[in-house]
Amino acid sequence: MRVVIVGGGFAGYHAAKSLRKEAEDVEIVVLNPTDYFLYLPLLPEVAAGILDPRRVTVSIPETLPGVRLLLGKATAVDFDARAVTYTDPEDEEHRIGYDRLVLAAGSVNKLLPIPGVPEYAHGFRGVPEALYLRDHVTRQIERASRSAEDPAERDARCTFVVVGAGYTGTEVAAQGPAFTDALAARHPELAGQRIRWLLVDVAERVLPELDRRLGKTADEVLRSRGVEVLTKTSVDHADAKGVTLTTGDLVPTRTLVWCVGVRPDPLVSDLGLETAKGRVVVTAQLTVPGRDDVFACGDAAAVPDLTRPGRYTAMTAQHAERQGKLAGRNVAASLGQGRTRSYRHHDLGFVVDLGAGAAAANPLHIPLSGRLAKAVTRGYHLSAMPGNRVRTVADWVLETLTGRQTVQLGLVRARSVPLDTDSPELPHV
Numbered sequence: 206m207r208v209v210i211v212g213g214g215f216a217g218y219h220a221a222k223s224l225r226k227e228a229e230d231v232e233i234v235v236l237n238p239t240d241y242f243l244y245l246p247l248l249p250e251v252a253a254g255i256l257d258p259r260r261v262t263v264s265i266p267e268t269l270p271g272v273r274l275l276l277g278k279a280t281a282v283d284f285d286a287r288a289v290t291y292t293d294p295e296d297e298e299h300r301i302g303y304d305r306l307v308l309a310a311g312s313v314n315k316l317l318p319i320p321g322v323p324e325y326a327h328g329f330r331g332v333p334e335a336l337y338l339r340d341h342v343t344r345q346i347e348r349a350s351r352s353a354e355d356p357a358e359r360d361a362r363c364t365f366v367v368v369g370a371g372y373t374g375t376e377v378a379a380q381g382p383a384f385t386d387a388l389a390a391r392h393p394e395l396a397g398q399r400i401r402w403l404l405v406d407v408a409e410r411v412l413p414e415l416d417r418r419l420g421k422t423a424d425e426v427l428r429s430r431g432v433e434v435l436t437k438t439s440v441d442h443a444d445a446k447g448v449t450l451t452t453g454d455l456v457p458t459r460t461l462v463w464c465v466g467v468r469p470d471p472l473v474s475d476l477g478l479e480t481a482k483g484r485v486v487v488t489a490q491l492t493v494p495g496r497d498d499v500f501a502c503g504d505a506a507a508v509p510d511l512t513r514p515g516r517y518t519a520m521t522a523q524h525a526e527r528q529g530k531l532a533g534r535n536v537a538a539s540l541g542q543g544r545t546r547s548y549r550h551h552d553l554g555f556v557v558d559l560g561a562g563a564a565a566a567n568p569l570h571i572p573l574s575g576r577l578a579k580a581v582t583r584g585y586h587l588s589a590m591p592g593n594r595v596r597t598v599a600d601w602v603l604e605t606l607t608g609r610q611t612v613q614l615g616l617v618r619a620r621s622v623p624l625d626t627d628s629p630e631l632p633h634v
Contacts (some may be wrong), residue, residue: 209303213237215504215525223533252335253380254609263592310470312504321443326463336619350392361457370406374464377403379559422574502528514532518529556582564577
């Protein structure tokens with residue numbers, strides 16, 4: 206029996222891990238564009254020069270022994286023939302058959318129809334985007350140091366706009382000032398230069414999806430670091446010289462980071478299955494109605510929230526991981542090993558790392574802030590990461606003792622990380 210899992214993110218990775226434990230005599234194939242599981246919550250620390258990118262990329266072959274990795278991106282599914290069509294890293298098309306299928310394709314950047322945003326903004330969904338942003342910010346500070354004859358140009362290069370005050374945008378904006386301060390310290394020409402970080406969102410407050418106390422804590426930390434928090438505001442249009450906000454204000458800048466939100470992978474809309482809010486409709490047991498051999502979980506699936514009747518679970522890593530684990534168990538049950546269960550999960554709280562010894566957290570819905578929240582946040586991340594824990598701690602210690610490295614590597618060019626890309630590019634060899 207062969208089980209094909211489309212996607213190696215939080216849902217797909219944990220589905221494979223769970224299924225391996227439940228059914229050792231089943232062939233498990235993970236179809237994924239990269240050979241690693243990306244621990245997305247720590248990506249802002251990669252962009253800020255705190256963590257090496259290898260810390261947040263956990264090898265699938267190394268940590269999932271007995272699971273076969275297939276590098277490629279799924280492009281179509283023939284449910285009647287039980288086959289998945291995919292494109293490999295060399296752009297060759299293949300098909301693979303399955304006895305059970307788990308759709309865990311995840312999500313991509315959500316792009317709004319705002320003029321100039323696709324051309325001049327960059328998203329934040331993967332290692333290439335994080336490395337590009339780190340290099341880009343470094344480059345802007347270095348070029349600003351050479352713009353003494355043009356104060357307006359210098360100010361624009363020292364202005365950084367982040368759109369979206371959810372988890373990712375808040376963490377990127379919170380990490381930003383310390384990173385640019387470290388960069389500017391290398392350039393005496395920038396002594397006294399104002400470096401601006403702006404966080405923009407249409408919501409009424411920072412972290413609108415969390416408890417108000419956590420949002421207030423994050424807002425206070427951001428403002429204490431000089432971040433300009435602009436709520437009830439968005440981008441009206443963008444161009445090569447800057448962004449114009451919906452308030453009418455023009456912000457000259459060369460950096461626009463798009464963290465507005467996510468949408469299901471485009472594969473979902475091409476499957477011909479029933480969807481809700483762009484996600485595949487599934488039962489509480491994570492099966493596709495009418496197709497007992499097909500399961501879906503994570504951001505690609507509209508999973509009924511049994512704790513809130515009539516609603517679907519949120520697109521969060523917490524739900525994706527737990528749904529993946531249950532999908533693995535239920536696949537095994539469909540093969541005669543164990544029993545089928547329904548997905549029911551009360552959220553255990555959230556953690557938001559705000560950098561520089563600060564965080565906002567509400568484990569078990571107990572609101573925390575300051576260094577205690579920081580300790581809880583880092584402890585949670587270490588427990589949730591399926592690998593690289595020792596190396597991650599080592600990077601944190603080195604950053605505390607010796608400061609962060611602030612070199613520009615030049616590995617990722619702007620054309621390699623367009624915001625309007627439907628999904629992550631395959632690594633070409």
